[in-house]
Amino acid sequence: MSEIRYVCEGKCRRMITIESYKQGKKTCSTDNCDMYGKELTLKEYCPRCNNTFDEGEDHICL
Ligand SMILES: [Zn+2]
Ligand SMILES: [Zn+2]
Secondary structure (H helix, E strand, C coil): CEEEEEEEECCCCEEHHHHHHHHHCCCCCCCCCCCCEECCCEEEEEECCCCECCCCCCCCCC
């Protein structure tokens, strides 16, 4: 089963749960990240392999 996460696509790769996102953490807050202040991207997260992938993408656990 996959879950929804919001991730920074900059170098920090910060990952935020949907609960935190709803509480207002909608942008990257890592000072030295190249995407600092930019909107996070909705991704699906697979807890089994600890990977994120695009929404709707076929995901195969390795
Ligand atoms: Zn970032
Ligand atoms: Zn997986």
